[in-house]
Every structure is written in structure tokens, then in C-alpha cells.
Amino acid sequence: MIRAEELTFDYERLDEEGNVESKKRAVDHVNLHIRPGKFIAVLGHNGSGKSTLAKHINAILMPAEGTLWVDGMDTKEEGKLWSIRQEAGMVFQNPDNQIIGTVVEEDVGFGPENLGVPTDEIWRRVEESLGAVGMLKYRHHSPNRLSGGQKQRVAIAGVMAMHPRCIVLDEPTAMLDPHGRASVIQTARKLNREEGITIILITHYMEEVVEADHIFVMDQGKIVMQGDPRTIFSRVEELKRLRLDVPQATLLAFELQKRGIPLPDGILSNEELVDRLCQLKSKM
Amino acid sequence: MLRDITLGQYYPAKSIIHQLDPRVKLVTTMIFIISLFVAKGITGYAVATLFLVMAVRMSRVPFKYITKGLKAVFMILMITVVFNLFLMDGEIELWRFGFLRITDKGVRTAGFMALRLIYLIIGSSIMTLTTTPNDLTDGLERLLSPLKRIHVPVHEIAMMMSIALRFIPILLEETDKIMKAQMARGADFESGNLIRKARAMVPLLVPLFISAFRRANDLAMAMEARCYHGGEGRTKMKPLHYESRDKTAYAVVWGYFLLVTAITWFQRQYGVMLL
Structure with missing residues (x-):
């Protein structure tokens, strides 16, 4: 679905004459391969290059070196630009700054309109995508009156209506309250499971990635760790060094382990921790 | 206000x-x-x-x-x-x-x-x-479409208008927020003569403009990400008749x-x- 080879990108600072004054490497020789239908998470603290990487998938940024393929299409090919953007939709961080329409359904229709989809089909898609994110009853509302989480779900519906095979969510929950955060992540998971859409979730909240199929951890533009959540979260010390917060249950299990309580590595949820502790207790 | x-x-x-x-x-x-x-x-x-x-x-x-x-x-x-x-x-x-x-x-x-x-x-x-601003824009676009022949960017003008309209309430809210934030730091928007009042607006307008530019940048990116490429080849969700x-x-x-x-x-x- 998505493949990157030696992907590199520099942010250039230009002086007044337009010459390159300094360069900051944001993505540094990244190689990755994402299979269709997976739920992928990209973790990293601020400035680790994860958002820059995300913008490459949607061909908003072009690699300075290396290549990125979306469904076999090289993002550097001019002619493929719109097919790539249709194939790989993108949801951004700020819910206000990505809603174009003044009524929910008009916003969802914006993408298909741009693609030149016939009118009847647009309406069908709008209904279908609003239904998929559970926002159908707000279709005539003004986006200004929705909560942050609802706005993000509308934004997801807006991408869905373009029938992408992959949705990149670039820190969609960073500006939301816990409730909104949960609803957005739930929606993303549901789309992944039920519609088979590849989800690439960029975030720095560890709790959100517990159920991902595969995690990439980025630091200073490089992928420093990858694997399933269990493997990643068993490396607590390393994650701490990368300034990432481990889920509380994992952290507690890790500390208990250090004190000599025989718990397995990579406990992810409260329930799991409780289960394990109860098992231990019954053995005693 | x-x-x-x-x-x-x-x-x-x-x-x-x-x-x-x-x-x-x-x-x-x-x-x-x-x-x-x-x-x-x-x-x-x-x-x-x-x-x-x-x-x-x-x-x-x-x-x-x-x-x-x-x-x-x-x-x-x-x-x-x-x-x-x-x-x-x-x-x-x-x-x-x-x-x-x-x-x-x-x-x-x-x-x-x-x-x-x-x-x-x-x-x-x-x-x-x-x-709705979208309707308004559509209407305007259709009414002015004869001007396309003399190379007036009708679609672009209409789009700009509708975006401006959509962001009015957001920017107003933001102005309110900045005003309160500056007031909390001791800014005074009420007293003094006209010149002093005008000068008091500077710490309000500068952050407002910065944020407006940032929003514009974000929005442009979001629009591009959703395949917006001008009026050509665009269909209408709500065509007018x-x-x-x-x-x-x-x-x-x-x-x-x-x-x-x-x-x-x-x-x-x-x-x-x-x-």
C-alpha cells in the first residue's frame, strides 16, 4: 500500500534573497512498508518528524531524497497527484482549520465535488460517510456548534467520502478533550475493521496505539523502533529516553517487575494487569 | 461587542x-x-x-x-x-x-x-x-459566470468569499479570546483618547493576524489534501436550477x-x- 525507501526531507530556511540559509532535516532516510487494511501508528514526541512523514503520504510535501509510493504511484509524479490524494486521505490536527463548508453535509461533499463525482453519487457518499462516523443526525448543523471530537469525525467523513483506501490521521486528537479523543480513535478503528481502510495514526498519546497492528516510533527524523504494541511497550526504558509516555498500566507493571514481581513484558491495559495480578495472587 | x-x-x-x-x-x-x-x-x-x-x-x-x-x-x-x-x-x-x-x-x-x-x-x-455561504457562493458564481469570458477568476473569487464568510465567526471568537487574554495581562481597551485606544489595538491585531495567516495556511493544505484544484472539472453537490x-x-x-x-x-x- 505505502512504501518508502530512503525517504528524506529537509526544511529549508531562506534568507531575504531566497538562498538557502540553513537546513533542518525532518525526515532522515526512512524506510517503511505498510500493508493494506492495517492499523498503523506512528509515535514520536514533538519535532520527531512524524507529521512531516505524514504529509509525504498525501503528496503535500515532496521528498528531497528517496521515494515514496502510494499504491504503486510515485508521489513525485505530477500526473498522479490527485489520484494519490484521493487514495490517501488526510485528517489534520486542528478541527477548525480543515472544515471548509458551513454546513456539515456540504463540508463532507467538498472532496467528491473536487473529484468531479456526479451529484447523485455525492449525496449517496455524504450519507454513507456521515453514517460511518456516526454523525448523520448532525448533517444540517453548522460545524461551529459541534464539539472538537465531532468536528474531527466530520473531517474524517469528509475524507471517507472521497473513497480512499488509506487515511492518514495527523495528530487528530491533540486538541481534543479525553471524551472527544476516545470517540475519534473509536471511529478510526471502526473504519479500519468494518471498511478495511488502512489507517495511519500519527500521535504522541500512547494509549491510542495499544490496539494498533504495527507501531513505528520516530525520533529525530528516523524510525528508531518498530513492532507490534507488545514488543514496543516492553521496552519501557527506551521509550522513556525518547520522551514518550508509556500507558500507566504498562508503567506500573514495569515498576513491579523491577521489584521482583513476576509479571510478563508488555502489559498494555488495566484489565490485563488486573488479570495477571489476580493470577499471581491465587497462586500464592 | x-x-x-x-x-x-x-x-x-x-x-x-x-x-x-x-x-x-x-x-x-x-x-x-x-x-x-x-x-x-x-x-x-x-x-x-x-x-x-x-x-x-x-x-x-x-x-x-x-x-x-x-x-x-x-x-x-x-x-x-x-x-x-x-x-x-x-x-x-x-x-x-x-x-x-x-x-x-x-x-x-x-x-x-x-x-x-x-x-x-x-x-x-x-x-x-x-x-448558506456555499449556496451564496454558488449563486454568485453562476450569476457572474459570463465574466469568465473576459478572464475574471469568478470561481476563485466566489471560493474566497465563502471561506471568508465561514471564518468570520471563528475569527471573532478568537478576537474575543485574545482580548480577554490581553486584558488579563493588564491591557486596557476602554480608556484614553482615540489615539491611545487605537494604539491599544496593536497587541490585539498582531496576534489575530498571525493566527489568521496560520489558519489560512492550514486551510489551504486541508483543501489541497482533499483534491481542491480550482473550478475546473468540479461537480456540484447542490446544483442550481x-x-x-x-x-x-x-x-x-x-x-x-x-x-x-x-x-x-x-x-x-x-x-x-x-x-
Whole structure:
């Protein structure tokens, strides 16, 4: 679905004459391969290059070196630009700054309109995508009156209506309250499971990635760790060094382990921790 | 204070006016504005008032909501009234103090001018309150589409307008927020003379502009990410076509305009000035 080879990108600072004054490497020789239908998470603290990487998938940024393929299409090919953007939709961080329409359904229709989809089909898609994110009853509302989480779900519906095979969510929950955060992540998971859409979730909240199929951890533009959540979260010390917060249950299990309580590595949820502790207790 | 500007805010409701084709509403607003400048005297304005009252009633937008928009232009209104009141030269002097004098003609002109401005704002508010900006843009785009032939970027203009309208409430909210944040740090927007007040606006406007640019950047990216590439090859979710009610509305509006013009013409022709 998505493949990157030696992907590199520099942010250039230009002086007044337009010459390159300094360069900051944001993505540094990244190689990755994402299979269709997976739920992928990209973790990293601020400035680790994860958002820059995300913008490459949607061909908003072009690699300075290396290549990125979306469904076999090289993002550097001019002619493929719109097919790539249709194939790989993108949801951004700020819910206000990505809603174009003044009524929910008009916003969802914006993408298909741009693609030149016939009118009847647009309406069908709008209904279908609003239904998929559970926002159908707000279709005539003004986006200004929705909560942050609802706005993000509308934004997801807006991408869905373009029938992408992959949705990149670039820190969609960073500006939301816990409730909104949960609803957005739930929606993303549901789309992944039920519609088979590849989800690439960029975030720095560890709790959100517990159920991902595969995690990439980025630091200073490089992928420093990858694997399933269990493997990643068993490396607590390393994650701490990368300034990432481990889920509380994992952290507690890790500390208990250090004190000599025989718990397995990579406990992810409260329930799991409780289960394990109860098992231990019954053995005693 | 800033939240009171209703211009450009859609008021969702189900009414005949809401359902009208945006082109009808745009043309109607234009005709209504022109009619306000054509109309002379009480009869003309009575007809305009009748028309406006009818439109307000049919729009099902609470009258209070519409008049909120007036507060924002209250100052301009007052200035116009004061100037007209004192500077118009008439025959019958009503009041005099030094070089200031109010004449009958001054009162008349000031009154009509105030009425004209108020009607103008209410009229255009009804249009923006009952039409979603997207519809408005579509209507404008279609109305202006002949200009494409002379290379006027009609679609782009229409898009810019609709985005501006969408961001008005967001930026107002932001202004409010920045104002409070600066007030919490001891900024004073209320006291002092005009120059000091103007200077106090700087710490308000600078962050507002920065944030507006940031938003514009984000929005442009979001639009591109959703395959926006100008008007070419774009389909419409809500394509415009005239229904029978739109034709009726056109008939009513033109009827109204003819009536106002006829009244004015009649008054001028026969000198029958009913005031």
C-alpha cells in the first residue's frame, strides 16, 4: 500500500534573497512498508518528524531524497497527484482549520465535488460517510456548534467520502478533550475493521496505539523502533529516553517487575494487569 | 461587542426564503438596495417597509436576531444622521445654536438616510442569514459566470468569499479570546483618547493576524489534501436550477421594484409630494 525507501526531507530556511540559509532535516532516510487494511501508528514526541512523514503520504510535501509510493504511484509524479490524494486521505490536527463548508453535509461533499463525482453519487457518499462516523443526525448543523471530537469525525467523513483506501490521521486528537479523543480513535478503528481502510495514526498519546497492528516510533527524523504494541511497550526504558509516555498500566507493571514481581513484558491495559495480578495472587 | 455582527452568519430554519435559489436572493437584495435609493418620500418607503416586513416574516428568522447586526453599524449610522441633520440647508429653521442649525429638510434627509441604511443592512442580513455561504457562493458564481469570458477568476473569487464568510465567526471568537487574554495581562481597551485606544489595538491585531495567516495556511493544505484544484472539472453537490417558487419570487420582486419606481416617477411628474 505505502512504501518508502530512503525517504528524506529537509526544511529549508531562506534568507531575504531566497538562498538557502540553513537546513533542518525532518525526515532522515526512512524506510517503511505498510500493508493494506492495517492499523498503523506512528509515535514520536514533538519535532520527531512524524507529521512531516505524514504529509509525504498525501503528496503535500515532496521528498528531497528517496521515494515514496502510494499504491504503486510515485508521489513525485505530477500526473498522479490527485489520484494519490484521493487514495490517501488526510485528517489534520486542528478541527477548525480543515472544515471548509458551513454546513456539515456540504463540508463532507467538498472532496467528491473536487473529484468531479456526479451529484447523485455525492449525496449517496455524504450519507454513507456521515453514517460511518456516526454523525448523520448532525448533517444540517453548522460545524461551529459541534464539539472538537465531532468536528474531527466530520473531517474524517469528509475524507471517507472521497473513497480512499488509506487515511492518514495527523495528530487528530491533540486538541481534543479525553471524551472527544476516545470517540475519534473509536471511529478510526471502526473504519479500519468494518471498511478495511488502512489507517495511519500519527500521535504522541500512547494509549491510542495499544490496539494498533504495527507501531513505528520516530525520533529525530528516523524510525528508531518498530513492532507490534507488545514488543514496543516492553521496552519501557527506551521509550522513556525518547520522551514518550508509556500507558500507566504498562508503567506500573514495569515498576513491579523491577521489584521482583513476576509479571510478563508488555502489559498494555488495566484489565490485563488486573488479570495477571489476580493470577499471581491465587497462586500464592 | 464583536459577536453582534450577524452579517455572514447562517441561521438554519425551514422557510420559503431559505429554500429559494440563491441567485433569486442575490438579485432580490440588489434590487432592494437599488429601490432604497430610488424611493423618495413616505409612500415609497412604506412600500419598501412592507416588502421588508414580508421578507422578514417569511424568513422565520427571529427579528431580534436580525437587528443584532445593526448594533455593529450603529456608530456609522449616528455619524450619517448627525451630518445630515446639521449640514442640510432647508427653508424652515427648527432649532439654532450658534452656527449649528437644524432645518426641516435636515430632519427629513437624516431620517430617510437612517431608514435607508437600516433597511439596507436588514435586507442584506436576511440574505446572508437564510443562505448558506456555499449556496451564496454558488449563486454568485453562476450569476457572474459570463465574466469568465473576459478572464475574471469568478470561481476563485466566489471560493474566497465563502471561506471568508465561514471564518468570520471563528475569527471573532478568537478576537474575543485574545482580548480577554490581553486584558488579563493588564491591557486596557476602554480608556484614553482615540489615539491611545487605537494604539491599544496593536497587541490585539498582531496576534489575530498571525493566527489568521496560520489558519489560512492550514486551510489551504486541508483543501489541497482533499483534491481542491480550482473550478475546473468540479461537480456540484447542490446544483442550481430554478423552481416555480423562484419564478414567483422573481415576479414579486420585479413587481415591487416597478411599484417603487412608478411611485417615485409619479411624484416627480405631478409634484405630488406626500411629504
